[in-house]
Amino acid sequence: MDIIRKERALSIVTKLKSYSYRRLLLSLIILGGFGFVRIPIEMNTEKMLKEQGFRDWSPSMSAREQLTQASFVGSIGGFRSLIASIYDLRAHQAFRDKDWASVEKFRGVTTSLQPRFAKHWDLAAWDLAWNAYAYYRNKSEWAEDGVESWQMKNIMMPRYLEKGLEFAKQGAEWVPESYRLSMVVADIYSQKYNDPELASQWYLKSSQADDAPPYVFRAYATHLARCEGKEEEAYEVTSSLYRSTRFGTRALTLTVRRDMERLEDHIALSAANEMSLEQLESAALSNGSTYLDYAKLGMHLLEVKKDLKVALAVYREIVNDKKAPLFYSRKLLMFLARNPANQEQAYEALKKLLKRSPEIFRRQDLIEFTKLETSLGASKNNREK
Amino acid sequence: MMAEKIIPAVQINNLTKIFPVPFRKEKVIAVEGLSLRVEAGEVYGLIGPNGSGKSTTMKVLLGLISATSGSSAIFGLSSSETASRGSVGFLPENPYFYKYLTGAETLSFYGKLCGLSRRKIKERTSELLSLVDLENARDRRLGGYSKGMLQRIGLAQALVGDPRLVVLDEPTAGVDPAGSRKIRDLIIELKQRGISVILSSHLLEQVQEVCDRVGIIFQGKLIKEGKLEELIEIESQTEIILEHADPKILDQINKLVQASEETRLLRSGKPKTTLERLFLKETRAESEDVRKDA
Amino acid sequence: MSADKVKSVKEDLVLQHKLFSLSRVWAIAFNTFTQLVRMKVFYFMLIFSVLIIGANFLFLNFTFEQELKILKDVSFGAMTLFASIFSIVGTALLIPKDIEDRTLYTILTKPVPRFEYLVGKLIGIIFLVAVSLVLMSFLFFAVLYFRQHGILAEEIKMIRGGATDAQKEYLKETIFAQGVRPELILGVLAIFLKAAVAAGVALVVSTFASSTLFTIIVSLVVYFIGHAQSLALEYYFPEGQMHGALQRFIAGIVAVVFPNLQMFNIFDGIITGQSISTTLMFRLIGLTGFYLTIYSMISWILFAKKEL
Numbered sequence: 001m002d003i004i005r006k007e008r009a010l011s012i013v014t015k016l017k018s019y020s021y022r023r024l025l026l027s028l029i030i031l032g033g034f035g036f037v038r039i040p041i042e043m044n045t046e047k048m049l050k051e052q053g054f055r056d057w058s059p060s061m062s063a064r065e066q067l068t069q070a071s072f073v074g075s076i077g078g079f080r081s082l083i084a085s086i087y088d089l090r091a092h093q094a095f096r097d098k099d100w101a102s103v104e105k106f107r108g109v110t111t112s113l114q115p116r117f118a119k120h121w122d123l124a125a126w127d128l129a130w131n132a133y134a135y136y137r138n139k140s141e142w143a144e145d146g147v148e149s150w151q152m153k154n155i156m157m158p159r160y161l162e163k164g165l166e167f168a169k170q171g172a173e174w175v176p177e178s179y180r181l182s183m184v185v186a187d188i189y190s191q192k193y194n195d196p197e198l199a200s201q202w203y204l205k206s207s208q209a210d211d212a213p214p215y216v217f218r219a220y221a222t223h224l225a226r227c228e229g230k231e232e233e234a235y236e237v238t239s240s241l242y243r244s245t246r247f248g249t250r251a252l253t254l255t256v257r258r259d260m261e262r263l264e265d266h267i268a269l270s271a272a273n274e275m276s277l278e279q280l281e282s283a284a285l286s287n288g289s290t291y292l293d294y295a296k297l298g299m300h301l302l303e304v305k306k307d308l309k310v311a312l313a314v315y316r317e318i319v320n321d322k323k324a325p326l327f328y329s330r331k332l333l334m335f336l337a338r339n340p341a342n343q344e345q346a347y348e349a350l351k352k353l354l355k356r357s358p359e360i361f362r363r364q365d366l367i368e369f370t371k372l373e374t375s376l377g378a379s380k381n382n383r384e385k
Numbered sequence: 386m387m388a389e390k391i392i393p394a395v396q397i398n399n400l401t402k403i404f405p406v407p408f409r410k411e412k413v414i415a416v417e418g419l420s421l422r423v424e425a426g427e428v429y430g431l432i433g434p435n436g437s438g439k440s441t442t443m444k445v446l447l448g449l450i451s452a453t454s455g456s457s458a459i460f461g462l463s464s465s466e467t468a469s470r471g472s473v474g475f476l477p478e479n480p481y482f483y484k485y486l487t488g489a490e491t492l493s494f495y496g497k498l499c500g501l502s503r504r505k506i507k508e509r510t511s512e513l514l515s516l517v518d519l520e521n522a523r524d525r526r527l528g529g530y531s532k533g534m535l536q537r538i539g540l541a542q543a544l545v546g547d548p549r550l551v552v553l554d555e556p557t558a559g560v561d562p563a564g565s566r567k568i569r570d571l572i573i574e575l576k577q578r579g580i581s582v583i584l585s586s587h588l589l590e591q592v593q594e595v596c597d598r599v600g601i602i603f604q605g606k607l608i609k610e611g612k613l614e615e616l617i618e619i620e621s622q623t624e625i626i627l628e629h630a631d632p633k634i635l636d637q638i639n640k641l642v643q644a645s646e647e648t649r650l651l652r653s654g655k656p657k658t659t660l661e662r663l664f665l666k667e668t669r670a671e672s673e674d675v676r677k678d679a
Numbered sequence: 680m681s682a683d684k685v686k687s688v689k690e691d692l693v694l695q696h697k698l699f700s701l702s703r704v705w706a707i708a709f710n711t712f713t714q715l716v717r718m719k720v721f722y723f724m725l726i727f728s729v730l731i732i733g734a735n736f737l738f739l740n741f742t743f744e745q746e747l748k749i750l751k752d753v754s755f756g757a758m759t760l761f762a763s764i765f766s767i768v769g770t771a772l773l774i775p776k777d778i779e780d781r782t783l784y785t786i787l788t789k790p791v792p793r794f795e796y797l798v799g800k801l802i803g804i805i806f807l808v809a810v811s812l813v814l815m816s817f818l819f820f821a822v823l824y825f826r827q828h829g830i831l832a833e834e835i836k837m838i839r840g841g842a843t844d845a846q847k848e849y850l851k852e853t854i855f856a857q858g859v860r861p862e863l864i865l866g867v868l869a870i871f872l873k874a875a876v877a878a879g880v881a882l883v884v885s886t887f888a889s890s891t892l893f894t895i896i897v898s899l900v901v902y903f904i905g906h907a908q909s910l911a912l913e914y915y916f917p918e919g920q921m922h923g924a925l926q927r928f929i930a931g932i933v934a935v936v937f938p939n940l941q942m943f944n945i946f947d948g949i950i951t952g953q954s955i956s957t958t959l960m961f962r963l964i965g966l967t968g969f970y971l972t973i974y975s976m977i978s979w980i981l982f983a984k985k986e987l
Contacts, residue, residue, distance in 0.1 A: 467792045485718070497706035542785060
């Protein structure tokens with residue numbers, strides 16, 4: 001095919017060329033037009049996606065720095081969740097290798113890729129505030145070098161604790177509908193920082209989520225009860241827990257009982273110290289008084305007036321009140337046992353009570369009971385001798 | 386009486402096709418000023434060497450390529466209209482069909498493209514498969530067909546829509562003599578049914594047997610066209626074939642010729658058959674012997 | 680032949696010819712479907728995907744949230760990969776192959792308009808991707824269903840002293856929330872929509888490209904750029920940071936010319952519990968239809984007068 005005739009063919013060819021270019025031009029125009037029409041629709045769609053929580057991650061430069069190239073491309077390409085899972089596995093491996101820097105890095109990745117997946121934050125906080133923390137604590141205890149030990153204790157441990165806390169807090173912001181992360185924050189404040197006030201705040205927050213299990217609210221109550229100066233508030237919460245049937249009888253755990261007793265004791269004691277006998281008497285005898293008013297009176301008689309006999313009478317009244325918690329029976333018997341004349345009687349009654357309801361005996365009560373037992377046994381022996 | 390306007394099966398007027406060579410100023414002129422006409426019911430052969438423009442002409446006719454200038458029509462409808470292909474069957478050169486379809490499925494597919502009903506497709510499939518002698522390969526995938534079989538299924542596919550014009554591009558290229566014979570017989574049968582055929586070939590001998598009219602195309606131009614008989618007649622010569630010729634009669638003829646002024650005896654002797662006919666004769670005899678022995 | 684008889688041939692042809700025939704389109708679509716199914720490549724990819732889904736059973740040492748999440752992630756990853764790659768590669772094969780084998784000639788010399796040919800091919804491959812996704816998601820849901828029940832049983836066993844009904848309910852709720860949910864189906868649908876758009880892109884490219892390989896490469900490039908769309912849009916309509924005019928212009932061009940595939944990536948959100956509104960879903964479906972229509976149109980324009 002090598003016939004060439006430039007002149008004649010030129011005009012025809014220009015026509016041909018222009019025709020195919022026209023097609024290309026038309027296609028580009030249509031493509032462009034379509035582009036302009038769809039861009040506002042797509043932007044609107046993107047906005048809707050964002051509102052519904054589908055755009056929690058954006059392929060920004062900082063994201064690019066976090067990830068390997070393949071991961072970055074994959075994240076854009078629709079494999080974000082899978083990549084997050086892979087980094088999850090990598091973090092787990094790093095944890096096994098005790099490579100805490102990598103653990104932190106990888107947990108940072110999983111949480112940025114899928115911030116609405118609570119488990120990512122949960123594991124991040126767990127790995128740092130508990131696992132890394134414990135690791136460095138061990139190291140500091142076993143370190144041969146004093147400097148190293150100091151370093152572990154004062155730099156590494158707090159650092160990871162803080163980081164873990166940060167993760168938990170951020171997570172709580174991202175996933176407010178779940179109880180989990182607020183609870184983790186509270187746990188950290190409670191177990192690591194020994195700050196019952198902050199812990200109680202976060203436990204409260206956590207308990208308010210729809211999926212919170214019952215024990216979270218109890219944790220709130222308990223921690224509130226440990227806060228200095230918040231006894232009134234704590235008592236309200238604890239007594240409502242104590243009396244509520246919402247959580248079933250299982251909720252009446254040891255902690256609640258103990259807190260109840262401690263708070264009532266505290267309230268009774270402060271009232272006993274602040275108010276006069278007359279005030280307390282009139283309060284106890286007025287209409288609508290509760291057993292607590294009696295307890296305040298009883299405490300005053302016991303601690304201030306040092307009048308055991310009258311106090312006992314008051315406590316008997318309390319025990320007769322059906323609304324009073326069971327531990328008042330134990331209290332009464334313990335007070336009775338102070339009088340050597342009543343000791344044996346009291347001891348027998350206590351023994352029965354212990355068998356029936358061991359949960360109302362605190363540790364110190366058990367110790368006292370044993371002491372009582374021993375002294376009674378000794379005196380018995382003496383008598384027999 | 387009004388002159389009846391008979392619409393020819395194919396009418397190509399002054400067709401020119403120029404291909405631009407990409408990135409170069411020069412162009413390739415594939416076809417230049419070609420005009421031809423195929424009447425309804427005739428077999429037209431377009432002959433010429435490879436690269437002379439035969440395929441290009443056919444492609445323009447079939448709307449696969451557009452003409453640079455000039456017109457082309459099938460039964461009066463311009464080739465650029467899809468409707469013009471409503472009654473056309475095309476067998477391209479060295480065709481491949483879908484390898485994964487069986488013979489029957491292939492015909493069914495093309496039948497659907499022609500708009501045939503399911504019942505009609507079934508009918509046509511059986512009919513055509515027996516026509517092209519592929520019934521026993523009906524359910525075999527085309528991937529396992531030989532070249533000759535592919536050519537035949539190609540022909541069947543071209544005929545599936547009951548077309549009134551059949552276009553064949555090198556129908557016997559690369560086919561063995563027996564297959565080639567079959568194809569030529571088929572073409573003759575088509576003609577007998579009144580179907581117009583336009584075929585292109587560079588195998589000149591084979592074209593000779595089937596075509597009514599012939600057009601010789603060379604370097605993009607139609608350099609000669611006309612009835613086959615007229616074209617290949619060697620005008621100045623006359624042929625007389627005698628059976629059981631008596632030497633005396635031969636002598637007399639010789640004398641008559643010598644007596645004439647212009648007439649000259651060029652050759653006498655035994656006429657030759659063609660190698661092809663010999664081959665077919667021998668192979669048919671072979672297969673008959675085989676059958677007799679069996 | 681008399682004038683009347685002969686003239687009627689032309690009339691016949693004109694009358695008979697249907698301007699648009701659904702059965703022709705369907706014949707081509709179904710043929711495409713069969714072609715791809717009977718190609719061995721398809722089987723390999725399907726088996727590959729099945730293997731991936733089955734390989735989920737390797738990750739048993741983690742919390743149940745992680746386990747179920749990984750199962751979903753890997754399965755969806757396999758489905759996305761299969762659907763996208765197959766729709767691009769499959770479409771890229773179709774037209775160049777037909778041209779190379781000259782089969783295209785036999786099709787277009789029947790009264791088949793070129794537009795029907797293109798649409799038929801596109802429908803065929805989209806249909807194939809749909810069927811494969813349906814099969815894969817059946818498998819996926821079955822595996823997920825059995826796994827979540829298995830996990831529930833394990834967790835119940837682990838509670839010391841036997842689990843109360845309340846605890847069982849609680850476990851069931853939390854575990855199943857990570858398991859089979861109807862929203863996951865929407866995730867699969869989004870994968871399908873994205874693959875359909877990818878097929879459309881490949882169709883356009885294949886009409887002017889000369890080889891399968893070239894088509895695949897160009898389509899893949901467009902596919903990747905399509906995912907970075909949101910980056911481009913952010914550049915073009917910056918919220919805060921102002922970029923240079925040239926950058927904005929280029930970003931604008933990118934946003935206009937390339938498809939926005941990022942918006943189909945809803946699975947990442949679905950897996951962490953987000954729900955997608957019906958409006959949004961319909962919008963995505965509508966946009967896909969819009970894309971496919973425009974791409975078919977453009978393919979037709981490029982293909983209509985293509986010299987074959």
